[in-house]
Amino acid sequence: DQQVKQNSPSLSVQEGRISILNCDYTNSMFDYFLWYKKYPAEGPTFLISISSIKDKNEDGRFTVFLNKSAKHLSLHIVPSQPGDSAVYFCAASNMNYGGSQGNLIFGKGTKLSVKP
Amino acid sequence: DTGVSQDPRHKITKRGQNVTFRCDPISEHNRLYWYRQTLGQGPEFLTYFQNEAQLEKSRLLSDRFSAERPKGSFSTLEIQRTEQGDSAMYLCASSPTYPGQGEADTQYFGPGTRLTVL
Numbered sequence: 013d014q015q016v017k018q019n020s021p022s023l024s025v026q027e028g029r030i031s032i033l034n035c036d037y038t039n040s041m042f043d044y045f046l047w048y049k050k051y052p053a054e055g056p057t058f059l060i061s062i063s064s065i066k067d068k069n070e071d072g073r074f075t076v077f078l079n080k081s082a083k084h085l086s087l088h089i090v091p092s093q094p095g096d097s098a099v100y101f102c103a104a105s106n107m108n109y110g111g112s113q114g115n116l117i118f119g120k121g122t123k124l125s126v127k128p
Numbered sequence: 129d130t131g132v133s134q135d136p137r138h139k140i141t142k143r144g145q146n147v148t149f150r151c152d153p154i155s156e157h158n159r160l161y162w163y164r165q166t167l168g169q170g171p172e173f174l175t176y177f178q179n180e181a182q183l184e185k186s187r188l189l190s191d192r193f194s195a196e197r198p199k200g201s202f203s204t205l206e207i208q209r210t211e212q213g214d215s216a217m218y219l220c221a222s223s224p225t226y227p228g229q230g231e232a233d234t235q236y237f238g239p240g241t242r243l244t245v246l
Contacts, residue, residue: 016170046234055132055219055237056171101170115161115184116235118170 015039016104018119027128031089035102035119038083042104046116047076047087049098056101060087092126099123130154132238134220140244141210148206149241153222160203161235162195163219164188171219177203210245217242 017036025031035045043064048056062069062076062085069076075088089096100123103116133152141147153160158179163171174193175185179200189195192210197203207214221235 048237053239053242055134055221055239058234058236061234103170115173115176115186116163116171118172120168120170 013038014119015042016102016117016119018100018102018122020122021120022123022125024125024127025092027094027126028091031087031092031096031124031126033087033089033100033102033122033124035085035087036083037085037104039104039106039117040083041106042117044105045076045078045085046103046105047074048101048103048118049096050101050121051098059100089124092124094126094128097124097126132220132222132236134218134238134241136241137239138242138244140246142246143210143212145210146206146208147210147243148204149218149220149243150202150204151220151238152202153220154236157222157224157236158200159223159235160197161221161223162203162205163221163237165217165219165240166215174205207243210243212245215243215245 015038046061047059049059050056060071060074060076062078067078078085099121101121102119105116135150161176162174165171173186174189175195177197180197192208195205217240219240221237223235
């Protein structure tokens with residue numbers, strides 16, 4: 013049973029427009045969420061994270077929104093650039109404040125293509 | 129370069145052979161994780177260390193797999209009697225000690241070791 017779901021395998025966006033990548037989760041014990049970007053033949057690169065005590069976190073062109081009641085989070089990239097073309101993974105963890113449970117649960121990823 | 133490093137980057141082996149991978153985490157990071165990624169999937173957790181102690185293992189880690197972190201610095205992942213189903217990208221990540229109440233640590237990944245079992 014997939015606890016973290018990225019239902020869109022791919023997304024194509026024009027350069028300069030907004031990219032919105034979505035992620036749903038089923039485990040209400042998750043309290044920390046991360047987005048990673050991955051290029052072919054490389055390891056995932058950390059982008060941005062959010063804890064469950066917040067509903068928004070912003071870092072430059074990247075903003076993550078968390079809707080706990082819907083168990084949904086999204087990553088907004090504005091403006092999108094061709095260099096953003098990569099596979100984006102959503103990940104979740106139960107950090108259990110005061111002690112980490114360690115492992116991240118990943119979605120299957122969404123391939124973003126930003127066209128010039 | 130002060131990121132997570134992994135060696136080798138690629139490994140081709142024949143079924144039944146043993147292989148060993150190495151991971152050097154970011155210095156001063158106490159936690160080290162191993163994940164496996166197959167085509168079309170996200171990374172799947174295998175095991176993790178706090179310093180030299182192996183604290184958690186996934187059910188994916190069969191008895192043919194063993195991981196060590198003897199001095200709390202680099203780690204090795206060994207697969208014995210490899211099978212074609214072991215073909216995957218093996219990823220290592222590290223994170224700092226839990227930084228404080230209300231915060232959570234972030235895992236930083238290495239470039240991975242691509243294993244192909246013929």
